[in-house]
Amino acid sequence: MPVDALPPIFLLTHEFHPVRGGIATFAEEMARAAADSGRSVEVWAQAAPAEREPVWPFPVRRLSLKGSQDFVCQARLAWELVWHRRRLRRGILFLPEPGPMLAMMALQFFGGIRPHRLVLTFHGSEILQFHRKPITRWLTRRLIRQADRVSTLSRYTRELLVSRFPEAAHKTCLTPGALRSASERTAAVPTARESGHIVVLTVGRLHPRKGQLLTLRALAALPPATRARLEYWIVGGQSKRGYENLLRAEAAQSGLTVRFFGSVPDAELENLYRQADIFALTSVDHGDSVEGFGLVYLEAAGHGLPIVGHAIGGVPEAVVPDVTGFLVRPGDSLSLTAAFARLIDDEGLRAQFAAAGRGWAHRNTWRRSAELLFNDLS
The missing domain is CATH 3.40.50.2000 (Glycogen Phosphorylase B;)
Structure with missing residues (x-):
């Protein structure tokens, strides 16, 4: 027809x-x-x-x-x-x-x-x-x-x-x-880094299911010398029941440099992706709320970011374990911190995951x- x-x-x-x-x-x-x-x-x-x-x-x-x-x-x-x-x-x-x-x-x-x-x-x-x-x-x-x-x-x-x-x-x-169509058009545009630190980026609404607090705690458990080399950037709004206040309070005690960007326009988000080194979204089940897939993982991979997340829901279909990122069992805080440590300390591994992620995101x-x-x- x-x-x-x-x-x-x-x-x-x-x-x-x-x-x-x-x-x-x-x-x-x-x-x-x-x-x-x-x-x-x-x-x-x-x-x-x-x-x-x-x-x-x-x-x-x-x-x-x-x-x-x-x-x-x-x-x-x-x-x-x-x-x-x-x-x-x-x-x-x-x-x-x-x-x-x-x-x-x-x-x-x-x-x-x-x-x-x-x-x-x-x-x-x-x-x-x-x-x-x-x-x-x-x-x-x-x-x-x-x-x-x-x-x-x-x-x-x-x-x-x-x-x-x-x-x-x-x-x-x-x-x-x-x-996203916009990501395909702009992902390859180079952007100057604003910081000499290694940047861990999370993009997602501020909700307990998205696990920003778990990422923050895992990064805070790293040795002091490693924490001094890091910045944790949190992008997202729509805070759920004071969750942002809890995040900010723990960030202030974490020994980390943590930046809250709120909801940002697409052009600014593209810039943040290009300045980041690692993408983290440690989602968990929260009541009836589950991670069915997670398009943001593909977006991060398309920008050449190695990923750290939880092996939960549909996430293993968006992130290839040990190929485009590390997926850790929810609740295993020691393994989560270790996953971040491996990527922070191994620039070659980050590059390997990044290259694999770009191909995976375009499949x-x-x-x-x-x-x-x-x-x-x-």
Whole structure:
């Protein structure tokens, strides 16, 4: 079938530019890849501050909702789906994250609000959250049965999904993550170092699951002479329940030079990546919150950074153990400190991991993931 005869794709998300994070990156890149392949794509996204919208290869409708999962937000999104039901009957409705899924769960009993095709993507934590309560478990099962295709970014997440919702087993495909388009364009640009120290960089929202505190403690356990050669840079905002205050208090007592950058624009983040020597993200399970994959690990590898992380969730699918970085069992603080020590003391090993990481990060493309998800859906 000619591309221009294929049904349009309507991508609904609460996490889209200027929101940062793995889900926002996934939504943006999948929409871009589908549009670049000639598909008709329209993104419906949360409200955003009055600033210049980036140039997208597809139209973006900013909805009058803040993008949370509370009742008001879900009701407004459900109303949008009802209002545009005739357009959706001719198109592919793509729900790449849990917020829009919850809205659609409430509408799935009304036959008049059925898209031509329904596509879902699960990332990890929402699987456990939807399964925990009987009502959302039942609604999720119904939604998956109605879906034409389901995807995950990692085998770990697929296994987690199928174990909780067996209905997904025969309709789930793997849509691997890839480098952000901006990273591919700018990763090779050299930048002068601001410091003669070895820089350990963490990028991620300030949340206990992201493990910044564990990285800080592992670095603080290094010998004083080693600590004197280091700087620990923490990038990220959205602090959870005073977590940033705890981090700052421990940083002040750590004997390390620790810099907090908060949320930074893409151009500044690229600069920080190019000045760093080691990337660290020691994620852990935190209640129902799990690390389903971690696009940021690919981003770090694409910038030539050796990685230190935890062997947990889908992380071993983003980091090749002992090839692009070190993965340590969660809770093994001695081994975590030893992993940092090896990379700090061995410049050759850092270069070896960096070279392997660059190749590894480029093995997948968003274009291929979009083809896997949308091809044959006519």
